[in-house]
Amino acid sequence: MQENVVRPAGSGPGNATAASDAGDALTATVRGLLPSLTPAAARIASLIVEDPAQVARSTISELSVLAGTSESSIVRTARALGFAGYPELRLALAASAARQAPRSTLTSGITSDDSAEEVIAKLVHTESQAVLETATQLDAGQLTGAVLAVCGGGQLHIAGVGASGLVAQDLQQKLARIGRPCHAHGDSQSALTSAVLLGEGDVFLAVSHSGESRDVLAPLRRAAAQGATTVVITNHPMSTAARLADFVLVSAGRETTFRPGAMASRISQLVVVDCLFVCVAQRTFDTSSRALRATHEALEVDRKG
Known part of the structure; x- marks a missing residue:
């Protein structure tokens, strides 16, 4: 049995889109790791998945309050994701937020009031993202x-x-x-x-x-x-x-x-x-x-x- 190591998002060998999509891949990586994290790390990870822009804007002290956890837990979580520390994680999240900003209406989820056209657009976007994110997670x-x-x-x-x-x-x-x-x-x-x-x-x-x-x-x-x-x-x-x-x-x-x-x-x-x-x-x-x-x-x- 081989040892399975969690690499920084987008760092797997053979990922052609790794450099350009590393920010987007980060949230996919965190989402996949959520069930295996400790309660403190899971609260931090949930904030990253739900609103990477907010986490990117937050200092380590502010994120500590938002997540209800210690600053040391934030540093450990950043390192577990393959970063040297929280500043590097913030930079990656800022890149992810910048890529997602133009698509905010498509990533908000389907509502009961959406038209058929909006349902089509949101589903196509979500499934396209699943394909792209899988490409960054699949290790060659x-x-x-x-x-x-x-x-x-x-x-x-x-x-x-x-x-x-x-x-x-x-x-x-x-x-x-x-x-x-x-x-x-x-x-x-x-x-x-x-x-x-x-x-x-x-x-x-x-x-x-x-x-x-x-x-x-x-x-x-x-x-x-x-x-x-x-x-x-x-x-x-x-x-x-x-x-x-x-x-x-x-x-x-x-x-x-x-x-x-x-x-x-x-x-x-x-x-x-x-x-x-x-x-x-x-x-x-x-x-x-x-x-x-x-x-x-x-x-x-x-x-x-």
């Missing part, structure tokens, strides 16, 4: 490790429950089209009974927005105990599932009005799935190309049939 090194494991030729089992189960099925369908046999499990019993039969060279991939779903954690633990390589797609890089995994692929979906976690996570998880699939197809180009041609021709014959 972790992705490469997961790709090599999937290409290894052993058994591949994918697990996810609810909306994450639909994402697991999407990945299974994609890989099947390029000749990579795999199984998708939408319930804990099916995943568990498959996990106990895995071994070295096999892969167990779990999809979980929270990283804390018991339906996914139990088979993930068993697969790891059996010696299989474990991969997790999650929104929370410090979650239990992430700590259990050899490779962690971080998505970045946010919750807004009328959009519970299951909806918020789906788009960002599918971005991760597409990146994984394309990299696998790229690495197995010859066999993948032949399989895609064969399956496409079969569907064309059936359609004309």
Whole structure:
């Protein structure tokens, strides 16, 4: 199992937009870490997510009052996010606030009075942000490790429950089209009974927005105990599932009005799935190309049939 380290926002290798989007990526990073923070750090993080401009304007003493915590807690939180101290965190938040300012009406959430046009604009903006933020959170090194494991030729089992189960099925369908046999499990019993039969060279991939779903954690633990390589797609890089995994692929979906976690996570998880699939197809180009041609021709014959 590899040690999963939280890097400063936008610092992951291979992130083409890292330099320009570091400020925007910071709030996505903080949002993903919220569930794993101490109560004091979580209050500071909540203020960062809700209003980065206000935090950027606040001195450490002012933020201490706003968050109801000590100045030393603020410094520790800044360092946990990869900054030397609070001044550096303020600068990054100021950059984030500057980028978000022109879009304030789109980031305010959907209300009961919004027109259909406003709903479309806000949803498109939110989902576009999920895609961009996922690009800053997805670590190229972790992705490469997961790709090599999937290409290894052993058994591949994918697990996810609810909306994450639909994402697991999407990945299974994609890989099947390029000749990579795999199984998708939408319930804990099916995943568990498959996990106990895995071994070295096999892969167990779990999809979980929270990283804390018991339906996914139990088979993930068993697969790891059996010696299989474990991969997790999650929104929370410090979650239990992430700590259990050899490779962690971080998505970045946010919750807004009328959009519970299951909806918020789906788009960002599918971005991760597409990146994984394309990299696998790229690495197995010859066999993948032949399989895609064969399956496409079969569907064309059936359609004309």
